[in-house]
Amino acid sequence: MSMLKDKMAGIIPGMRDEIKNLVKEHGDKEISKVTLKMIYGGMRGVKGLVCDTSEVPPDKGLIIREIMLKDLTEKIPEEIFWLLCTGQLPTKAEVADLQAELHAHAGVPDYVWKVLEAMPKDSHPMCMLDTGILVMEGESEFRKRYTQGMRKEDYWEPTLADSIRILAILPELAGGVYRMRYGKGPRIKSDTKLDWSADYVHMLGLPDNDGTFAKLMRLYLTLHSDHEGGNVSAHTCHCVGSALSDPYYAVSAGLNGLAGPLHGLANQECLGWVLDVMKKFNGVPSEKDLEKFAWDTLNAGKVVPGYGHAVLRITDPRFDAFLAFGKKYCADDPVFQTVERGFNVVPNVLRQVQKIADPWPNVDAGSGGLLYHFGLREFEYYTVLFSVSRAMGMLSQLIVSRAWGEPIERPKSVPTKWLKAQVTK
Ligand code: HAX
Numbered sequence: 144m145s146m147l148k149d150k151m152a153g154i155i156p157g158m159r160d161e162i163k164n165l166v167k168e169h170g171d172k173e174i175s176k177v178t179l180k181m182i183y184g185g186m187r188g189v190k191g192l193v194c195d196t197s198e199v200p201p202d203k204g205l206i207i208r209e210i211m212l213k214d215l216t217e218k219i220p221e222e223i224f225w226l227l228c229t230g231q232l233p234t235k236a237e238v239a240d241l242q243a244e245l246h247a248h249a250g251v252p253d254y255v256w257k258v259l260e261a262m263p264k265d266s267h268p269m270c271m272l273d274t275g276i277l278v279m280e281g282e283s284e285f286r287k288r289y290t291q292g293m294r295k296e297d298y299w300e301p302t303l304a305d306s307i308r309i310l311a312i313l314p315e316l317a318g319g320v321y322r323m324r325y326g327k328g329p330r331i332k333s334d335t336k337l338d339w340s341a342d343y344v345h346m347l348g349l350p351d352n353d354g355t356f357a358k359l360m361r362l363y364l365t366l367h368s369d370h371e372g373g374n375v376s377a378h379t380c381h382c383v384g385s386a387l388s389d390p391y392y393a394v395s396a397g398l399n400g401l402a403g404p405l406h407g408l409a410n411q412e413c414l415g416w417v418l419d420v421m422k423k424f425n426g427v428p429s430e431k432d433l434e435k436f437a438w439d440t441l442n443a444g445k446v447v448p449g450y451g452h453a454v455l456r457i458t459d460p461r462f463d464a465f466l467a468f469g470k471k472y473c474a475d476d477p478v479f480q481t482v483e484r485g486f487n488v489v490p491n492v493l494r495q496v497q498k499i500a501d502p503w504p505n506v507d508a509g510s511g512g513l514l515y516h517f518g519l520r521e522f523e524y525y526t527v528l529f530s531v532s533r534a535m536g537m538l539s540q541l542i543v544s545r546a547w548g549e550p551i552e553r554p555k556s557v558p559t560k561w562l563k564a565q566v567t568k
Contacts, residue, residue, distance in 0.1 A: 146240040148303055150229050155299065155546045162547050179566055186373075187453060191554065192381070194372025196227040196539045204460035205370055212366070212460045220340050220364045220535060221245070224310065227369055227539035228303075246335045248311035251319065255279060256330075259323060268524045269402040271320045273395045276309065280391035284308075289387065298387075299546035305390040306538035314339060317531045318346030325521050340364045343531065349518050355472050356517040360528075362468055363510060366461040367529050369536025374453070375400035376407065380537040381544065385552040390541055397537045398530050404448075407529045411522040413449035414511030416440070417481050427480045430488050437485075437492040449508030450489050451501045458503040462486075465509030473516045482512040 144152075175190035197207045205212040207223065208230045215223065218232075221241050225233040233241070255275050262271060280286070284301035293301070319330045331346045340361045344351065351357055372381060380397030384390065401407035420428050420436045428436065440447050452459065466486065469479045486504055493502030511525060519525075557565075 145244050145307075146237045147225060147228065147244070147307075148300070150231075150237070151299065151303065151542070151546065154229060158543075159547050179562060182562065185453070192372045192378065193549070194377070194540060195230075195543055196536060197369040197371050199371045199454050201454055201456040204455060204457060207369060212464070215365060216362060216464050218365055219338055219361060220368065220532065221338065223365050223368045224535045224539060227535060228542055242338060244307055245311045245339055246333075248308045249315060249333055249335075251275070251312050251315045252279065252282075255316065256319065256323075259320065266324070267402070268320050268324050268521075268527045269398065269408070269530065271324060272317060272527050272530055273398045273402070275316045275320065276313075276391055276398070277395040279309075279312070280389065280395075282308065283389035283391050285387075285389040289389075295548055298548075299542055302390055302542050302545045306542055309390060309394060309538060310339070310534060313531045313534055314343035315346055317527050318343060318348070320527060321347050321521070321524055324524070347519070351517070356519075359468060359472070359513055359517060362464060363514075363528060364532040366464055366506065367532035369533070369539070371454075372540060374406065375403060376533060377537055377540060381540055382552045384541045384544060385549060387551075390538060393541055394534055394537050398534075401530055401533060402526060405446075407526040407533070409448045409505075410507040410511050410525040410529060413507045414478075414515055414522050414525070416448050417478060417485065417512060418515075420485075421477065421481055427477045427484065430484060433481075433484055433488045434492055437489050441492070441496065447489055447493065449485075449511075450493055450504055451499060452503070452505045455503065455505065456501050458486075459505045459508075461506035462504040462509045465506075465513060469509065469513055469516075473513065476512070476516045478512040478515050482509055 177189050181187060181189050195208075197205060199205055203211070207215060208226050210226070210232075215226075218226075219238070221238050222233055225231075225237060225241060255278055258278050259271050259275060262274065282305075284304040285298070288297070288301045315330075315333055322328060322330055327348060331348050333342055334345050335342075337345055341357050343364070344357045344360045349356060370377065372378060376397040379400040380393045383396040384393035388396075404412055420433060423436065424432045437447055466483065469476070469483070473479050485508065489504070490502040493499045496502075511522065514520075514525060514528070519528075
């Protein structure tokens with residue numbers, strides 16, 4: 144048995160009892176109010192989901208298992224995945240065991256590459272990644288065991304097994320998508336001496352003489368790992384998983400949501416916005432130029448990508464971490480300087496638009512400029528990097544949900560007519 148499985152097997156009975164007793168004792172207590180505005184406003188603020196892997200208080204930003212993000216920025220993704228699943232940071236031996244398990248389950252099957260090769264050459268890399276995961280569904284341990292008649296208490300075990308397999312193939316799949324989609328030459332074989340993030344960087348095949356790009360990617364993969372349960376990708380994955388569709392179906396579905404421009408795709412749009420402003424003003428714009436460009440964007444009825452958030456009401460601590468990285472490693476880069484200048488200007492512009500609840504930069508405002516600096520210039524690929532990381536959050540949430548026996552998700556919907564009658568009676 145792997146150390147992670149062993150650890151979870153020790154934790155799960157206590158977790159189940161805690162939830163069972165909580166519901167038994169307080170099951171009828173009210174914890175959230177729902178207004179008409181909330182219903183028509185994308186359910187913003189409705190507390191209707193459980194997520195134990197992470198939380199996002201509006202005034203603090205991401206907290207993973209009670210640890211503030213700023214205290215996790217030096218960790219490697221394997222440590223984060225362990226933390227998400229168990230609530231504890233792993234020991235060195237536990238990290239090594241997880242890494243050995245990931246390497247043991249690596250290897251993208253040939254048929255996946257054949258399917259991707261058969262797709263139109265200009266397919267979006269997110270569509271290629273999602274397809275790659277989905278076509279591997281036939282491997283699902285969960286589906287196999289479910290078909291054989293597995294007990295509900297055991298659901299989490301094959302969910303964990305599928306999660307390890309998905310995480311194990313993701314760097315190779317995502318690296319292969321990059322090389323195939325952008326004509327970068329043959330796929331690069333995994334190097335089993337490297338950790339998960341470094342191996343991904345190795346399989347992308349970009350030059351990285353001093354290892355700074357690898358450092359950026361480690362940070363990137365750590366920062367994007369999870370963001371509580373209500374965002375589109377996590378919620379979609381969770382909802383699909385609650386029907387006991389296996390993790391291949393659920394993660395692929397979640398990633399399809401991440402591919403939306405208001406969600407994960409914002410990172411590709413963001414860099415486009417920064418480069419557009421630089422093009423218009425022939426280099427790093429002045430603060431005045433930037434301010435005008437932001438107003439022009441708004442007046443054209445468009446959003447300023449990389450700013451605003453459905454939950455946060457402060458500068459996203461993930462943006463802070465990228466900004467600190469840029470200041471340390473590429474302070475003289477004009478794209479980075481434009482991003483930095485945007486931070487000084489854009490919030491003041493957005494603050495003047497009454498309807499905008501959060502004028503501050505989110506995670507996507509800072510990452511693109513850094514990736515661009517290190518030679519990863521295919522914007523459309525940026526959401527794939529996000530996906531490789533976010534798979535950790537989605538999968539850990541699935542494992543935890545199956546562990547405590549969460550039922551199928553089924554909120555009640557009502558027609559407008561019914562709501563009208565309800566509020567006017
Ligand atoms: N630029 C212009 N208008 C904005 C805005 C921005 N950056 N942020 C919000 N608004 C607008 C909304 O479009 C909305 O307008 P309408 O009522 O006319 O539709 C209004 O302000 C109220 O929105 P809100 O309550 O402040 O924000 P929402 O919770 O509805 O939306 C979004 C949150 C992140 C989708 C939004 O801020 C946005 O579109 N930002 C730009 C895109 C972006 O950066 N997305 C990435 C978010 C991080 C993420 O999930 N990454 O995966």
